[in-house]
Every structure is written in structure tokens, then in C-alpha cells.
Amino acid sequence: MAQVRLEGVAKRFGPVSALADITETMADGELTVILGPSGCGKSTLLRVIAGLDEATAGRIFIGDRDVTDLPPAKRDIAMVFQSYALYPHMTVFDNMAFGLKLAGRSRAAVRAKVEEAAKLLRIDGLLDRKPRALSGGQRQRVAMGRALVREPQVFLFDEPLSNLDAALRVEMRFEIAALQKQLGATMVYVTHDQVEAMTLADRILVMRDGRVEQSGAPLDIYRRPVNRFVAGFLGTPGMNFIDGRIVDRGENGLGIALGDGGWIDLPLAAETRLAGEVIQVGGRPEDLMVEKERDDGKHGGVRLSAEVLLVERLGAETHLHLSVAGGRRIIARVGGETSLRQGETVRVSASVDVLHLFDVSGDRIAPVG
Amino acid sequence: MYLAPTLLVLAVVGGWPLARTIWFSLSDAYLGRAAEASFIGLDNYLLLAGDGEWWGAVWNTVVFAACSVTLETVLGIGIALVLNARFTGRGLVRAAVLVPWAIPLVVSAKMWAWMFNDLYGVINAGLAGLGLIDGPVAWLADPDLAMAAVVMTDVWKTTPFMAILVLAGLQMIPDDIYEAARVDGVHPVKVFFRITLPLVWPVLLVAVIFRTLDALRVFDLIYVMTSNSRDTASMSVFARQQMVNFGDLGYGSAASVLIVLIVGLVTVLWLMAGRVRLGAEGGR
Ligand SMILES: Nc1ncnc2c1ncn2[C@@H]1O[C@H](COP(=O)(O)OP(=O)(O)OP(=O)(O)O)[C@@H](O)[C@H]1O
Numbered sequence A: 001m002a003q004v005r006l007e008g009v010a011k012r013f014g015p016v017s018a019l020a021d022i023t024e025t026m027a028d029g030e031l032t033v034i035l036g037p038s039g040c041g042k043s044t045l046l047r048v049i050a051g052l053d054e055a056t057a058g059r060i061f062i063g064d065r066d067v068t069d070l071p072p073a074k075r076d077i078a079m080v081f082q083s084y085a086l087y088p089h090m091t092v093f094d095n096m097a098f099g100l101k102l103a104g105r106s107r108a109a110v111r112a113k114v115e116e117a118a119k120l121l122r123i124d125g126l127l128d129r130k131p132r133a134l135s136g137g138q139r140q141r142v143a144m145g146r147a148l149v150r151e152p153q154v155f156l157f158d159e160p161l162s163n164l165d166a167a168l169r170v171e172m173r174f175e176i177a178a179l180q181k182q183l184g185a186t187m188v189y190v191t192h193d194q195v196e197a198m199t200l201a202d203r204i205l206v207m208r209d210g211r212v213e214q215s216g217a218p219l220d221i222y223r224r225p226v227n228r229f230v231a232g233f234l235g236t237p238g239m240n241f242i243d244g245r246i247v248d249r250g251e252n253g254l255g256i257a258l259g260d261g262g263w264i265d266l267p268l269a270a271e272t273r274l275a276g277e278v279i280q281v282g283g284r285p286e287d288l289m290v291e292k293e294r295d296d297g298k299h300g301g302v303r304l305s306a307e308v309l310l311v312e313r314l315g316a317e318t319h320l321h322l323s324v325a326g327g328r329r330i331i332a333r334v335g336g337e338t339s340l341r342q343g344e345t346v347r348v349s350a351s352v353d354v355l356h357l358f359d360v361s362g363d364r365i366a367p368v369g
Numbered sequence B: 001m002y003l004a005p006t007l008l009v010l011a012v013v014g015g016w017p018l019a020r021t022i023w024f025s026l027s028d029a030y031l032g033r034a035a036e037a038s039f040i041g042l043d044n045y046l047l048l049a050g051d052g053e054w055w056g057a058v059w060n061t062v063v064f065a066a067c068s069v070t071l072e073t074v075l076g077i078g079i080a081l082v083l084n085a086r087f088t089g090r091g092l093v094r095a096a097v098l099v100p101w102a103i104p105l106v107v108s109a110k111m112w113a114w115m116f117n118d119l120y121g122v123i124n125a126g127l128a129g130l131g132l133i134d135g136p137v138a139w140l141a142d143p144d145l146a147m148a149a150v151v152m153t154d155v156w157k158t159t160p161f162m163a164i165l166v167l168a169g170l171q172m173i174p175d176d177i178y179e180a181a182r183v184d185g186v187h188p189v190k191v192f193f194r195i196t197l198p199l200v201w202p203v204l205l206v207a208v209i210f211r212t213l214d215a216l217r218v219f220d221l222i223y224v225m226t227s228n229s230r231d232t233a234s235m236s237v238f239a240r241q242q243m244v245n246f247g248d249l250g251y252g253s254a255a256s257v258l259i260v261l262i263v264g265l266v267t268v269l270w271l272m273a274g275r276v277r278l279g280a281e282g283g284r
């Protein structure tokens, strides 16, 4: 196994810049997820690593080798495609054995390899079938088997589960994770599904418009997103944002005026140089507390009134759609047994240290809470 | 029930001429006196079996079909592979390739006949200009060259059809299969024989049948370029000559019926061969 290192990698398609100056390391034995919205360049990045697309600039290293100018077959990688890309006219066995046979391995060695991989993926009963006689999940396994028998340094996956139904997706996600642990393999995994990213990844790269916006452990990114984009991209329902302005009240410290009487106390540590700045406050749905309006003065530093627009009961939890100051809509996630009802006026609060502040350009304002 | 009108029309349009041809082939009918014909059994067929000119025509047809279809298929695959690659101006080239196919056959046959003309044809002029030949070559009069010229013209005319059919087949193969092969490190030549060819095989099979049947019935191309010359006359040219020039309706009809039988036989054999081949692919 080996790490993948990118140094200043860029890719242009004519006038379109698909990747811009990417410098990242995908650690040995880790599963790195490349996450981002459609068209942000995830597949392109993976294909550049694979050698299917040529980088316009920068170097790519796998282990200690500079593979920038090597063809895919010489990079010691294996790729699992979104559409599986199985050879339709070959049996499952031949799909997995094709590359090995052509590489001149002995028949017995090829058979042993394929059978071992098939057993691991539980497709050993399907070796004589053609791809079209397989279910989606089985095809997925064959595609993984074809990657497995190559015994590559690095596995590359491009949205491997996006063609499967929800239940199968969860199952295969589990299996990929288990496989990764079992093999101790280096894997790079592209997806736009943030649940997949959060559950699978040792490390996530969040991409936008051909750039890496943030990289790190899933929970670090979730808790400390570097900008509004990353903050909004991770989590369902997504983070809520409300416009505000930082106000200096002298001895009473700093606070954020949210409009319509909404207010957030900022801790004394907050820097006064921010006073007067227009900002956005972000709060995750699960971090918001919602109560019936009553004036007992306790509000954890946050004071905001809202009207309940919609109550979505999901059983284990309830999503409250609220209308707050200035008509902005936010979503709060509360327990399954809430007694709040549509049309009620409620008070939204939160502890200050779970809120996120972003400046006008969307960057995180460092010292909050 | 709903099929009845269709079947009726088919019977009148297709069945009636066929039935008449079969009847004529068993009679001594002559052009202009068809009504007085009398039944003579298989005499016409027996006569045909011993007729060197007929066998010459059969041979010509087989040579023509084998050569032209083989060349068209190989060239067609080559051109299709080129057209399937990404390059600028591909759309234009694709359209241009179809031009020979779009020209009416009689026109292109006549055009090539002129180009092959020994005295003022552009081909002799060109070859002489390049110093490749000393004097004019009688392309269409020389027995071997005439067949080559006819085959060439057919190849020129029909390769685009082949190329476009194969191209359609190629375009049904998803790109990512080729990418998987690149990751697997499969040599391009192997990719062609182990992936591309098996996957376009069904399309190719149909295209080759169509072309073979067409080639076995070839008439206008040969007739326009070399008239009734024995060196190139196909089965259809032979049948026409018997019926129209010699007025021997019975003999010509017998030849026509044999053409239908031969074409049918080739179709069945080809389909069976194709199935066996496909079955072998699947069995491994
Ligand atoms: N062959 C190509 N030619 C021109 N532009 C391309 C090509 N491939 C990708 N692009 C462009 O590069 C950008 C990134 O594409 P890419 O396929 O990497 O996105 P993605 O993040 O994988 O999206 P998705 O989630 O939809 O798969 C897009 O703007 C796309 O239009």
C-alpha cells in the first residue's frame, strides 16, 4: 500500500478549468473521500490520479514514485467505475481474470486469485454468469472484485454506490468499509453523498469549483467548517444561516443583532474589532432548542422568536420549519415527541459555542465561542 | 384476421410474380408467346446444370460477392474506428464519407466506367502521369482487371454504408469499458479483438448478411460497367440476357429461381454460422 500525493495538480478542458492547483496527500492505508456538489471536479481529480485524464500541471506521486507521466496500467491502481464498466460479453470470472491473464500470469495463479476475491465478496457462486444476468449489487461486487485481483497500491472509486437502491447502498457501504479495514488498503472514494462521506471516510476533501475547500477528519469538518459553503454542504437538513450585525454595547460586551429583536450575546473574549461588521450566523438544526414562548429570562445567550410553519414528524425526531426575523426560514431538529404545533409562536435558543460565524465573503470568523 | 388484407397484398405483390416465375421455369415459355408455353418439368434446370456460361456467371458472382463484401467489411471497420475517435471536424467527415453511398448506383457505375476508360479515363491518365504504366490499360476489357474494376467500384460505393453501420455499433459500446481496459493494461490490439470486435459482432453479422445478399443479386453495377461481358456477368446479368436478349423466358426464369434459392441458402448458412460463433463466445 502507498500514499497518494498531489502537488499543484491542475486540469483544464480547453477554456474550462476543472481542477486548480490541488496539493493534497491521501495517507497510506486510509480511506479518503472526495466530496462535493455535481460538476466540482471530483471525477476529474480521480481520473487524473488514475491516469485516465492527463494533468495540465503539477505532479502526482503514488508511494515514492512520480507517476505523472505513466499510463494507468503502470500506476499500480485499480478503479471501480460508477457504471461498473464490466465487459458485457465476458463471464464474471473472465471480467475479473482478463487483466491478469493478459499480464501473463499462469492459469492456476489467475484462478486462485479470482476465486479468493470472489469468496471475499461472496460472488463465488456467480463466476459463470454474464453481467446482464446479475443484480445491481452483484455487478457492484464484480467491479470491486476486478479491482481486488489487481492487488493495487491504491483503490479508486467513482461514486460506486450511486446506482444502487437505498438499502443496498447502506449494505455495500458497510462492506466497503469492512474491506478497507481488512486489507488496510489506501482508497480514494468520490461521492456527492455526504452521509456516505461521513460514515466511510478517515479523511474528507470537500471540493468546490475545482478547488479543495477543506480537508480533514469528518467530524472536524462538521464541527469547524472553514466557510459557509462547507458548513452548508455537510449535514441534513443543512445548517441554518441568519444575517446579523455585530454590535458593541460597551460594558455589556459584544452581541449580534439579528433583526426583529433577535439577539445573541457574544462571550467577553470576542474581539471588539469585529464591531459593526455584517455577518452570517450558522446553526445546525440539532443545535437549536425550541420552546413555547415564555419570558423567564433564561435563553443561553440567544434570543430569537419564530413562528412554526410546518411540523415534520419522522418518528425518532421531528423537523420544525420555522419563520424567523425578516421572514427567513430555518429548520430545527427536535425530539420525536414534541408538542409544538403549526402556527405557534416559539422561542429559539442555542448555546453560543455551537454557533458558527461567517463574514460577508463566507469565511469562518475565527474566534467564536 | 387483421392480417388478412396485408397477407392478400403480399400475395399479390410478392407471391404472384414468384409463382409465375416458378411456372415459367418449368415450361418452354418464350418472350411474347408466354401463353402458349407448355410444362416441360425440370428440363430447364438440367440444361442449366450443364451450361458453362451459367456456371461462369455463378463463379463471377461468388468472386464478386466474396471480394467486395470482405473488402467493404474490413475497410468499413477501419473507417468506423477512425470516425469513432474524437477529432475536430468529425461531424463533417462523417457526412462526407456518406457521399458515395448517396449517389445513385447507375450514376456512380457510369462515372467509374468513364474513369476506367482506356483512352480518356482519368485513371489511366493519372497512372501514366505518375509513370506507373507505359500505355493505356484496358481496365474493363481485360478479364481479370474488369472484375477488379467492378469490385473496386462496389467497394467505393458501399464501404460508407458498412462504415456507418459499424460506427453505430461502436457507439453503443460505453467509453468506460475502454477505460477499464486501460486500467487493466490491455494492449490496444487486444482491446480491438477481445472487446470491440465481440461487442460489434451482432451489428457486423447483420451488415455482412445485407451486403452479401445484395452482392449475390448484383446486376446494375455490372451491367452498366461491362454490359453482358462473360468475364464479369453475374447470375442476374445472365438471367436477364436469357430472358430479354434471347427471349428464353423459361430458361431465364429457371436461373432466377436458382438465384433466389442460392441467396436463401446463403442466408440460412450465415445465420447458423453466426449463431454457432456467438454460442462459442458465450460458452467460455
Ligand atoms: N471531457 C471533458 N471535456 C470538457 N469538460 C469536462 C470534461 N470532463 C469534465 N469536464 C468539466 O469539468 C468539470 C468537472 O467535471 P467532473 O466530471 O469532474 O465533475 P464531478 O464533480 O465528478 O460531477 P458529478 O458529481 O456530476 O459526477 C465540469 O464542469 C465538467 O463540465
Ligand SMILES: [Mg+2]
Pocket (backbone or CB within 6 Å): A042, A043, A044
Ligand atoms: Mg463524477
